[in-house]
Amino acid sequence: MLLNELSVSFKCHSSIGNSLDLTSMMEEVIRTFMQETYAIYGASYLLTNGIEKIISIGKEVSYNIDNLPNKFNDDILIEKYNTHLNILYYKLENALIVFIYDKNINLNFIIAMYKNFKRKLNLAIDSCLNVMSLEKKNYELNILTNNLKEEVKKEINLNKEKERQISEQLKIIEMGELIGNIAHQWRQPLSAISTLASGMQLKKEMNILNDKEFFDDSNSIIKNTQYLSDTIDEFREYIKQSHRKKDLIIQKRFSSAIKIVTSSYKEENIKIIEEFMEPEPLKINLIAGELLQVFLSILDNAKDALKNSINEVEKWVKYSIKKSSKKVYITIEDNAGGINEKIKDKIFNPYFTTKHQSQGTGIGLYNSYDIVVNRLFGKIYVENTKNGARFIIELPLIE
Incomplete structure (x- = not known):
């Protein structure tokens, strides 16, 4: 097994069983498997009482799921979705997992990995x-x-x-x-x-x-x-904990993201620069982890872009958090040279994932868009500067 395949296998294996909440657990599994195997869509279904969707990630696609459990001669079933995509179905004891891949991706290692994780997936579910x-x-x-x-x-x-x-x-x-x-x-x-x-x-x-x-x-x-x-x-x-939304400080969320990426940034000799940090605590109401996920996705994409950049000047990422009226503006800029204008409007598209890895874009940006726009009721967009790319996030503040 190649070192890269070993790393993918370990990360996917480690994503299984980290929560006793079925939806949270399967969301982590699906998200990790998609990121590590370059799937453009993933979903899981519960088979204990008919077919019930647990979680789906990526752009919704139409496929017939009702009669699938009766079609399996083995745990794995592969169907062509269209001329450029394949659907991979993996049946477990009480669940069904679905992934969509670009037709050019070799599924042999991915299938072998799924089968190897069958016992742990069944136990976790x-x-x-x-x-x-x-x-x-x-x-x-x-x-x-x-x-x-x-x-x-x-x-x-x-x-x-x-x-x-x-x-x-x-x-x-x-x-x-x-x-x-x-x-x-x-x-x-x-x-x-x-x-x-x-x-x-x-x-x-x-x-x-x-x-x-x-x-x-x-x-x-x-x-x-x-x-x-x-x-x-x-x-x-004991006071029962709630899984509802709560008020969080944006600056603290961003500082947590910076702490997480600091080591990997140092390995790539990338400098992190704070341009401006609003001194007043800025509150936002959300489920803990969502905003952190957005920050990490953008910071990881900036790191990938800088790593692949041929620019010989000092590599850096600058960020700022500013308040304006009833909104907060969060900017993250790199000096990797920017994004090709022809593809800039596609970077939040999940189908862009496997075709433009060198741009540091993919499913992470699509998820970030979903969180910011659909859950936090804000905006996220990107613009090119003289140095590189700048991501801007606009979020409404708690009054």
């Missing part, structure tokens, strides 16, 4: 389904809780004996609520343990696990298991 079942039971217990609380009020007014009986019933219901809290509180450490253990196993199988990595990962697993143990006594006072 089964774990998510078990959590979903637990959450359903918790929901039913919550309904029962509300009903019983009303009954408690009535029984207290009748007599003390019934009050004692209702008190016993409430203990059972509180236990049900406790189970629901455990399911949420333990997701992150359990995912971390699963990731570390699977990573150690993969490295061991490839004979690349050294003593330092073994002890570091083992200590992390021990730390997470100790955390699980320590939180048992705190569950009754």
Whole structure:
């Protein structure tokens, strides 16, 4: 196996099972597999009760999914979508994965990789389904809780004996609520343990696990298991976390992105320059991680463009965050020479991914466009400067 194929296989393998939420877990798997194998569209379906879409990424395309489970003689099915695209279907025990590739991409390594990950994918999906079942039971217990609380009020007014009986019933219901809290509180450490253990196993199988990595990962697993143990006594006072949107500081989100890319930028001798940073904290309402993903995508594309640039001057990326009226303007500029005007209006198109890799564009920019425009109700566009390309993001601020 080539080094590049080994890297792709490791990244795809590591994306499996990092969450006990089925949608989040499959979104990470589909997104990683698409980025690493240059798919232009990816989707996953649940097969436990008919065919139910879990997640899809990329431009929506029309294909008949209803009769596919009956067509499989093997786990893999390949169909031609049109003259330049192929659809790859991969059937699991309880799920179906769909990817669309350019016809020029060799699918042999990709198919072999999918088959090698079959067992882990099945286990990860089964774990998510078990959590979903637990959450359903918790929901039913919550309904029962509300009903019983009303009954408690009535029984207290009748007599003390019934009050004692209702008190016993409430203990059972509180236990049900406790189970629901455990399911949420333990997701992150359990995912971390699963990731570390699977990573150690993969490295061991490839004979690349050294003593330092073994002890570091083992200590992390021990730390997470100790955390699980320590939180048992705190569950009754635990406030259930919400997956809803919350207010975040844009400057902090961007600083986090800079920290993530700093090492890779240093390897390529790329300087990061802050032109202007608004001193006033700028708040925006969104799900944590979405804006960070946009920043990382643009910064990664700038790095790729500079890496492939023949410009011999000092390579740099400049950024600024400014407030104007009720909006914030975020700019990220590089000195890689700019984007060809003939293709500049196509860089947010997912079909552009496999044909212009040297431009540093692809599915990441398409996802960034989707997040900024469709989820954050802002704008994102690119313009050429005398130095290179400048991405501009406009976002509405919280009043």
